Amino acid sequence: MFEAFQFEFMRNALLAGLLASIACGIVGVYVVVKKIVSMSGGIAHASFGGIGLGYLLNFSPVLGAMFFSLLSALTMGLVTRRTRLPEDTAIGILWALGMALGVIFIGFSKGYAPDLMSYLFGNILTVPLSDLYLMAALDLVILVLTAVFYKEFLLLSFDEEFGTVAGMPVNALYLVLLCMVALTVVVLIRVVGMILVIAMLAFPAAMARQFTHDIKKMMILSVILGMIFTFGGLWISYILNLASGATIILLSGLALLATYIVTGLRHRMKVRFTP
Amino acid sequence: MTSHDTVRLENVWVSYNGTPALEGVNLAVDEHDFLGVIGPNGGGKSTLLKVILGLITPQRGSVTVLGSSPDRSRNRIGYVPQHSDYDRDFPVSVMEVVLMGRYGKRGMLKPYNESDREAAEKVLARVGMLSHARTQIGQLSGGQQQRTFIARALVSDPALLLLDEPTASVDSAMQTDFYELLEQLKKEMAIIMVSHDIGAVSVFVDKIACLNVQLYYHGSREITPEILEATYKCPVQLIAHGDIPHRVLKEH
Numbered sequence: 001m002f003e004a005f006q007f008e009f010m011r012n013a014l015l016a017g018l019l020a021s022i023a024c025g026i027v028g029v030y031v032v033v034k035k036i037v038s039m040s041g042g043i044a045h046a047s048f049g050g051i052g053l054g055y056l057l058n059f060s061p062v063l064g065a066m067f068f069s070l071l072s073a074l075t076m077g078l079v080t081r082r083t084r085l086p087e088d089t090a091i092g093i094l095w096a097l098g099m100a101l102g103v104i105f106i107g108f109s110k111g112y113a114p115d116l117m118s119y120l121f122g123n124i125l126t127v128p129l130s131d132l133y134l135m136a137a138l139d140l141v142i143l144v145l146t147a148v149f150y151k152e153f154l155l156l157s158f159d160e161e162f163g164t165v166a167g168m169p170v171n172a173l174y175l176v177l178l179c180m181v182a183l184t185v186v187v188l189i190r191v192v193g194m195i196l197v198i199a200m201l202a203f204p205a206a207m208a209r210q211f212t213h214d215i216k217k218m219m220i221l222s223v224i225l226g227m228i229f230t231f232g233g234l235w236i237s238y239i240l241n242l243a244s245g246a247t248i249i250l251l252s253g254l255a256l257l258a259t260y261i262v263t264g265l266r267h268r269m270k271v272r273f274t275p
Numbered sequence: 276m277t278s279h280d281t282v283r284l285e286n287v288w289v290s291y292n293g294t295p296a297l298e299g300v301n302l303a304v305d306e307h308d309f310l311g312v313i314g315p316n317g318g319g320k321s322t323l324l325k326v327i328l329g330l331i332t333p334q335r336g337s338v339t340v341l342g343s344s345p346d347r348s349r350n351r352i353g354y355v356p357q358h359s360d361y362d363r364d365f366p367v368s369v370m371e372v373v374l375m376g377r378y379g380k381r382g383m384l385k386p387y388n389e390s391d392r393e394a395a396e397k398v399l400a401r402v403g404m405l406s407h408a409r410t411q412i413g414q415l416s417g418g419q420q421q422r423t424f425i426a427r428a429l430v431s432d433p434a435l436l437l438l439d440e441p442t443a444s445v446d447s448a449m450q451t452d453f454y455e456l457l458e459q460l461k462k463e464m465a466i467i468m469v470s471h472d473i474g475a476v477s478v479f480v481d482k483i484a485c486l487n488v489q490l491y492y493h494g495s496r497e498i499t500p501e502i503l504e505a506t507y508k509c510p511v512q513l514i515a516h517g518d519i520p521h522r523v524l525k526e527h
Contacts, residue, residue: 033365148384155375158365162427165328165354166378213411215366 009125013244016127016191017230019135020200023142023187025223027180028205029215034157034177039076041198042091043178044185046072046098048120048194052105055113062131065119065189069182072098077175122193122245124234131190138183145180146219153177154215191230192245203252204229210259229255280339281306281435281465282327287336289322296322297333300490306434309461311480312469318487320469321357324437327467328354341434348435350379353428353464357439358420363413369423370408373399376430398426402456418449425456436460438468454479 031040050068054061072094079090106113118126127135146153155163156173163170181201188197208222233248240247282304289297296319304310314320325331326338329345341348353376370392377391399405402422412420421441428436442450457466457479468480485491 033362035362151374151378151381151386152383154367154371155378158367158372159356159361159375161330161356162354162375163378164330165349165352166375167349168378168383209364209366213366213368213413218366 012127012129012132013124013234014231015132016124016135017234018227019132019139020188020191021204021223021226021230022139023135023184024200025204025208025221025226026142026146026219027184028201028203028222028226029208029219030153030157030177031181031201032205032209033215036178036181037198037202038088038091039178040181040185040201042076042095043069043073043182044194044197044201045095047182047185047189048102049098049100049105050102051116051119051194052102052109055116056105056109060130061119062134062186062189065194066183066186068098069185070179073178073182074175077171077178081171081174118193119189120193120195121243122189122191122196122248124191124230124244124248127190135187135190138187142180142183142187145176149173149176192248196245196249199249199253200226200229203249203256207252207256207259210263225252225255280304281308281341282467283337283339284326285337287326287333287338289319289326289331289333295488297326298489300336300486302484302490304435304465304467306465307461309457309466309479309481310468310484311482312467312484312486312490313471314469314486316471320471320486321439323486323490324354324439324467324469327435327437328352350431351434353431353433353436355421355424355428355436355438355441358424365412367412368409369399369404369412369415370395372412372423373426373430376427379431394430395426398429401429402426403452416449418453421449421453422456429460434464436464436466438466440470441468442470442472 031037047065047069049072050064050066051061052064053068054064057064076090076094079085079094080087083090106116115123115126117123152163152168152173155166155168156170156177160170160174163173184201185194185197188200192200204222204225205218207225208218212218212221229252230248233251234244236242236251237244237247280303282302284300284302287297287300287302288295300323302323312320312323322331326333327340327345329338329340329349338345341351373395374387374391377387377394381387381391396405396408399408402425404419404422404426407415407419407423412423415423425438425441441453457468460466461481469486
């Protein structure tokens, strides 16, 4: 196993896993407590349009994905706040539109799309250095926004109506939060792929929630869990020769399921043995 | 005019998709009033509170709160929402919830400071919740959650306190404590409480209004059978006031 770390691609892979865990650990907590998991899924999938645009116009598909995910985050946020369209309808529409655009763009681009699969399902072993810089920069943006708007995001997630009454610009902050989700999608896209991003956002945070009632501790714990899952998944995929993104997701999914079963059983025992 | 009304609504009309929620509502509340608003579910009680908070702008009519428009006066209003549907598993402590009430004073980008924490501890002590400051909100009983949300409303030193169905999740033993707290608070601020619990409201409040799209307002807390019938569209229990509050069932 350890000889693997001599390779540059392995070191890059570990760095990518670390950067991905920071973004998904922090933003994932808000995604879970604010209950915007499907909204985040929509943002992630709509980013496929940007990947296609990148192929068509010959620029980095990751930058295209960033542009599209930010655009879809803002559109979904505005549509759900300003119109009467139900939230899940808006999510469904943008989710499908983004993907359809991606397919059309790729169809128009010359030749075939190299490493398209790595954008869809992730390949942590092929993350180029330039993407690592971008991921680090986006992590920094996410950390700064979380620190600056910590009390705002807590109020926004817990009780939006009270936030409005207290004079907080809830709609603007909601858009900022959705943009943070969009940036996290970009950070995660190389690691687990845009289709599996949603799992990486939700699993570590949902699992951390089982162990703590403090939102800061929940963030730290879900970053740590994210790292365990990414590195563990990478290691298993290396040994068993499996796709790394899917292995990471399966590992975290199984771990989450296990914690739910254990807490569920514990709860039952408590109920049964309490007179 | 010698004193400003704390709340003044003149000919306020609100409707949702053509369905009227408030029709021609007039209301005046003084600075030490304790007003109870009763009425059936869907009668517009929450809408009335939201109009006073400026969360809903009426299609017609004028709203003045603390001498200015509702959204300007918001930071002087303490609001206790009807908390039947919030996430009990939310990772937040009693202290953190109460600090949210200081948001209006602190504003954006500044973290809560020592004076916010002191103010929060003071109100928590007042509602008897200081020992639970670090407890996660979902671990509390209904009555304790209730007092936490009242503490959050009080921590900003409001001139007006709005309570939406405050007794809904509180058991009856707790309710007495709750009304004793309100008894003290009404010396310091105006209180408007909406509830469908006619009996509870009328014993403790100073003035009563009945709301069922239209508002039937009374200067005192004497309710006539005619007014209750107009509100509820059916005969209801009547409350008589004597030295000891008790209920009388109207014959019908």
